[in-house]
Amino acid sequence: MDISITRVEKQGKRPEDSALGFGTIFTDHMFNMDYNPEKGWHNARIEPLHNFSISPATMTLHYGQTIFEGLKAYKTAKGEIQLFRPQENFKRLNSSARGLCIPEIDEAFALEALKELLKVEKEWIPETPGTSLYIRPTVFATDPFLGVRASHTYRYFVLLSPVGAYYAEGFNPVKILISKDHVRAVRGGVGEYKTAGNYAASLLASEKAKEEGYAQVLWLDGVEQKYIEEVGAMNIFFVINDELVTPMLNGSILPGITRNSVLQLGRKWGMKVSERKISIDELAQAHKDGSLTEAFGSGTAAVISPVGEIKYGDNIMHIGDGTPGKLAVKFNEAITNIQYGMAEDTENWIEKL
Amino acid sequence: MDISITRVEKQGKRPEDSALGFGTIFTDHMFNMDYNPEKGWHNARIEPLHNFSISPATMTLHYGQTIFEGLKAYKTAKGEIQLFRPQENFKRLNSSARGLCIPEIDEAFALEALKELLKVEKEWIPETPGTSLYIRPTVFATDPFLGVRASHTYRYFVLLSPVGAYYAEGFNPVKILISKDHVRAVRGGVGEYKTAGNYAASLLASEKAKEEGYAQVLWLDGVEQKYIEEVGAMNIFFVINDELVTPMLNGSILPGITRNSVLQLGRKWGMKVSERKISIDELAQAHKDGSLTEAFGSGTAAVISPVGEIKYGDNIMHIGDGTPGKLAVKFNEAITNIQYGMAEDTENWIEKL
Numbered sequence: 001m002d003i004s005i006t007r008v009e010k011q012g013k014r015p016e017d018s019a020l021g022f023g024t025i026f027t028d029h030m031f032n033m034d035y036n037p038e039k040g041w042h043n044a045r046i047e048p049l050h051n052f053s054i055s056p057a058t059m060t061l062h063y064g065q066t067i068f069e070g071l072k073a074y075k076t077a078k079g080e081i082q083l084f085r086p087q088e089n090f091k092r093l094n095s096s097a098r099g100l101c102i103p104e105i106d107e108a109f110a111l112e113a114l115k116e117l118l119k120v121e122k123e124w125i126p127e128t129p130g131t132s133l134y135i136r137p138t139v140f141a142t143d144p145f146l147g148v149r150a151s152h153t154y155r156y157f158v159l160l161s162p163v164g165a166y167y168a169e170g171f172n173p174v175k176i177l178i179s180k181d182h183v184r185a186v187r188g189g190v191g192e193y194k195t196a197g198n199y200a201a202s203l204l205a206s207e208k209a210k211e212e213g214y215a216q217v218l219w220l221d222g223v224e225q226k227y228i229e230e231v232g233a234m235n236i237f238f239v240i241n242d243e244l245v246t247p248m249l250n251g252s253i254l255p256g257i258t259r260n261s262v263l264q265l266g267r268k269w270g271m272k273v274s275e276r277k278i279s280i281d282e283l284a285q286a287h288k289d290g291s292l293t294e295a296f297g298s299g300t301a302a303v304i305s306p307v308g309e310i311k312y313g314d315n316i317m318h319i320g321d322g323t324p325g326k327l328a329v330k331f332n333e334a335i336t337n338i339q340y341g342m343a344e345d346t347e348n349w350i351e352k353l
Numbered sequence: 354m355d356i357s358i359t360r361v362e363k364q365g366k367r368p369e370d371s372a373l374g375f376g377t378i379f380t381d382h383m384f385n386m387d388y389n390p391e392k393g394w395h396n397a398r399i400e401p402l403h404n405f406s407i408s409p410a411t412m413t414l415h416y417g418q419t420i421f422e423g424l425k426a427y428k429t430a431k432g433e434i435q436l437f438r439p440q441e442n443f444k445r446l447n448s449s450a451r452g453l454c455i456p457e458i459d460e461a462f463a464l465e466a467l468k469e470l471l472k473v474e475k476e477w478i479p480e481t482p483g484t485s486l487y488i489r490p491t492v493f494a495t496d497p498f499l500g501v502r503a504s505h506t507y508r509y510f511v512l513l514s515p516v517g518a519y520y521a522e523g524f525n526p527v528k529i530l531i532s533k534d535h536v537r538a539v540r541g542g543v544g545e546y547k548t549a550g551n552y553a554a555s556l557l558a559s560e561k562a563k564e565e566g567y568a569q570v571l572w573l574d575g576v577e578q579k580y581i582e583e584v585g586a587m588n589i590f591f592v593i594n595d596e597l598v599t600p601m602l603n604g605s606i607l608p609g610i611t612r613n614s615v616l617q618l619g620r621k622w623g624m625k626v627s628e629r630k631i632s633i634d635e636l637a638q639a640h641k642d643g644s645l646t647e648a649f650g651s652g653t654a655a656v657i658s659p660v661g662e663i664k665y666g667d668n669i670m671h672i673g674d675g676t677p678g679k680l681a682v683k684f685n686e687a688i689t690n691i692q693y694g695m696a697e698d699t700e701n702w703i704e705k706l
């Protein structure tokens with residue numbers, strides 16, 4: 001499919017790298033493509049960023065038939081532009097599409113279109129270590145119809161947003177709260193898909209956690225409320241008796257690409273690695289007897305987030321000594337060094353522009 | 354709060370009552386109101402129906418922070434306009450608001466605004482028995498921000514859509530399928546709120562049911578996948594040993610207003626009525642021994658939907674003789690007669706314009 005390109009008349013100015021936050025500034029152009037049953041996906045185009053004009057009856061507004069992805073483009077010291085495992089994001093987008101009755105998008109074409117967009121916007125990619133260009137591919141239902149069914153028409157779009165270093169104030173351990181009252185997803189539900197409603201469902205528990213001074217919620221499974229699943233927008237890892245442990249994928253956890261990368265590196269480094277069920281009781285016991293030495297989250301936004309405290313009911317578990325754990329630091333450096341071209345891409349994870 | 358009114362220059366033409374479907378035709382005007390933290394809800398206005406111009410980063414598009422309601426206005430034979438328990442819808446809208454971290458809306462004001470809108474659009478309310486004006490109040494998150502948190506700004510709007518008789522081809526029993534693979538909601542989740550993501554989460558199972566020739570999915574609970582919850586957009590009732598039974602509200606079932614009305618009438622009529630857990634095993638047993646004599650759904654769209662067949666795995670349960678059950682007919686008539694002003698409003702359910 002051809003991609004038409006319409007450029008802005010006057011390029012916008014990218015803010016200073018030090019002034020970048022997250023998710024508030026968008027680049028001059030976006031990618032758009034439409035779907036209808038007759039033509040399939042069509043009218044692929046790069047065009048100036050603009051508002052959508054949508055009917056108030058647009059199905060996604062009412063029934064949430066929306067999926068999205070999140071990945072980043074990095075600029076190396078030599079000025080090259082790199083993507084980290086973008087194929088995995090488009091694969092997951094299609095997995096989400098199947099789960100939400102949305103027509104799939106050709107993965108190779110989606111990657112090609114993203115690269116075209118990045119070529120147009122290369123001035124927008126910040127350069128300071130830690131900064132990057134956040135990429136948000138999204139598909140939403142566009143039929144103007146009130147009634148519950150899958151939409152017949154869709155819009156796919158890609159937004160770009162230059163983002164600051166996640167750890168502007170240093171790579172400090174965060175505190176997370178295990179929710180006893182709220183559940184994000186359940187076996188047989190849509191937890192393993194990156195769909196809008198999963199995030200709406202997490203808001204109330206997150207607000208309660210914030211009120212108590214915790215950065216994020218650590219979710220338990222929906223069935224027994226006993227097994228650890230994941231954190232707000234990160235997967236979770238524990239180091240117990242020198243074993244790297246993360247909850248196994250079970251249908252209600254998002255299969256994180258950073259998670260997968262950590263597992264791959266851990267195995268390569270000869271660590272004992274396991275994906276399995278971890279109950280809150282096991283965690284509490286491991287904390288009590290001192291075998292729990294580290295906890296950290298993994299996700300595109302922060303790569304690795306060391307966890308310094310986990311609260312479950314009255315049990316406040318401090319992990320480590322207030323500084324990031326050794327493995328959190330090691331994984332973070334290994335992955336970011338590859339992303340920014342400061343280390344060899346031994347895993348074949350990098351897609352250059 | 355004042356409500357400003359801007360009228361269309363030329364009124365649209367309402368289709369013939371016989372040509373009305375569901376959810377595709379909208380009236381000339383809509384109600385809109387905005388929220389920000391400084392002003393609270395403000396700028397209440399009735400204005401010509403128009404598309405929304407929204408940033409592609411609008412939070413609801415990405416994180417599904419949206420809630421809605423569904424109710425109807427009916428025209429009586431005398432030409433009066435009636436709403437059915439609208440206070441309950443605005444109460445439920447606020448319950449959904451609390452569950453999704455959305456600022457509440459003054460319920461009395463919401464009702465007043467709806468009445469104003471209906472006065473402007475009274476020509477759009479169809480007259481044939483069974484037809485009505487469907488009302489869709491909706492709130493969605495409007496911050497243009499990529500990052501998971503509750504939005505700071507919102508839009509509340511009300512859309513109106515003239516709709517045809519639900520049972521154009523007669524009040525025939527439907528076939529429903531119990532999903533063994535999929536779960537819509539779970540205890541601790543957002544099932545009891547009318548939020549967009551719940552409907553997205555139901556699509557795949559619904560499509561599978563349709564492929565097998567079933568109209569809708571009957572959901573089981575997310576924890577044990579054993580207890581009956583509700584149907585796609587209806588609550589469910591069974592008549593077992595002359596007792597009217599419906600699943601108790603447990604946090605994962607939408608508290609239907611039609612459900613509540615059926616319970617109230619059943620009690621008033623001296624029936625044995627119970628809200629309790631009903632397992633699929635109990636249902637299968639009651640079907641086998643003949644004590645299950647009726648099943649029907651309840652909801653705003655169809656009021657009462659008789660159920661003639663329920664499939665669970667290999668067990669196909671036929672209920673009744675292919676015609677609507679006696680109680681389904683009785684509840685349907687009692688409620689629609691009140692809605693259309695053909696019976697006395699003994700329950701104080703009607704709000705006249």
Ligand SMILES: Cc1ncc(COP(=O)(O)O)c(C=O)c1O
Pocket residue numbers: 070230231232233234235254255256257258259298299300301
């Ligand atoms: C719910 C959830 N879990 C985990 C992750 C981490 O996934 P990834 O490593 O692919 O960014 C994310 C972020 O994308 C997420 O939204």
Ligand SMILES: Cc1ncc(COP(=O)(O)O)c(C=O)c1O
Pocket residue numbers: 423583584585586587588607608609610611612651652653654
């Ligand atoms: C999931 C769900 N359950 C039940 C109902 C029935 O509720 P009500 O009787 O208030 O229309 C609806 C429709 O609103 C619904 O969407």
